[in-house]
Amino acid sequence: MSSFISADVAHAKWSSLGYATLDAASILIIVSSSTVDFHRSLKMERERRLVLLDCLMAIQHNQMQMKILMAKMQAILERRKERMCWVRHWITLRPHQGAYGNLMHLLRNEDVQGFRNFTRITPAMFAEMVTRLTPRLQKYDTWYRKALPVGLKVAITMRYLASGDSYHSLMYLFYVPHNTISLLVLDVCQAIYAEYGEETISNPSTPKGWKGIAQTFSDRWNFHHCLGALDGKHIRIKAPANCGSQFYNYKGYNSIVLLALVDGNYKFRWVEVGAGGASSDAQIWNTCSLKEAIDDENIGIPPDEPLPHDDRDIPYFKSQLLLPPQDAAHSTAETPGSDAARTPSSGSA
Incomplete structure (x- = not known):
């Protein structure tokens, strides 16, 4: 499109401004101002077109999202139609x-x-x-x-x-x-x-309570000065995400460990559960609340006393494992925490 205007148009514009004559300089001024107006209008037109194009793209995007949503709803409705009854007969x-x-x-x-x-x-x-x-x-x-x-x-x-x-x-x-x-x-x-x-699950807190447990071991098992049987049990789980080898035990699967203390009648007296399967009984015992209470001497462990038919004071202790005689032969296979016999968990209380 040409940037020049005709002489007649220039003369008419000049006359409208109140000037009687039209020389070459005046014509140049008129032509320049008309060119600036044209380019300004062209730039505004381009901006309007860009805005309209953005609006059109947004509308098309919304329409596409609506079509996808309708397709998902249709699929859900079709699946619901396949369900012929609320409860199986x-x-x-x-x-x-x-x-x-x-x-x-x-x-x-x-x-x-x-x-x-x-x-x-x-x-x-x-x-x-x-x-x-x-x-x-x-x-x-x-x-x-x-x-x-x-x-x-x-x-x-x-x-x-x-x-x-x-x-x-x-x-x-x-x-x-x-x-x-x-x-x-x-x-x-x-x-x-x-x-x-x-x-x-109640743990004794007085010497009398602990002596009652020891008496049960003496009467039923002929095992004197025993305050409880302590052992661990691996409970199989699905490994949590990003846990590494924390729950992978020596048996070849993921587990958490139940460490428990039972009395002479197989009743739980204390339980610690949730440690990773990779932890040994000794590691769990060294960080558990029962060991801390025993070390602090605030749960009433009885003082040293002589064994039956003896005159020397012997400390009370915990057994590592308590199984009935008929199960003793299967203790290695049935007790995941059988390696605890090599740990401090079976030591003196």
Whole structure:
């Protein structure tokens, strides 16, 4: 596009400004001002076009996002259409064919020992647990679903703890979906700990209490001056992310360690759980709260006393391992913490 204007146009513009004559200098001024106006308008036009282009691209991007969202919603709706029923038919048969309403009922009435083998507790203890845990575990029925009975939740959890079966295996045994079992097992374990923790795991704090434990070892095991049996147990886990070899134990799998002290009746008196599987019993013992309490002499360890039929004072101590005679031959294979015999955890208290 030309930057010049005709003489007639220049003369008309000059005349409009009130000048009578039009010389060469005046024409140059008019032509220059017209050129500047043209370039200014051209620059503004380009800016407008850039703004319009940005708006168009934003609109196209939003349209694309909307199409993607609609496609995802359509896929979800199609998957929901494939689900033909809310609950599988065989799960609805739980009250009549599931292990809780059928097998456990028969075992309770006809084979108490079988019931205890199935759940690791007696029918009376099972009934007591259901009664005491009901306020913590009871759910309300809704208009579309009935809540699972507390007894069923306790039965599933006790069978899981007793056998270590997978959730899928328990699903076909108790007629409860595996994803539901994965939630209720955790709830029941937390309720058991909250209800029975302080009552069942109590460490003596006086010489009289410790002497009672020592007397049990003397009477039942002919093992004098023993304040408890201390040993570890590896509990298999899935290794947390970015943990390295912290949980990889000498048996070749990932675990956390349960270090426990039990009395002469196999009852837990103290528990330390959560250390990485790569840690030995001695490492865990050297950093645990029980060792610290013993070193500080603030839990009432009895003073040295003579053994039966002796006159020399002997300190009380902890045994490394307590197994019944029939299991002694299997102690190496069944006790993951059997290497503790070579550690200070079996030393004098």
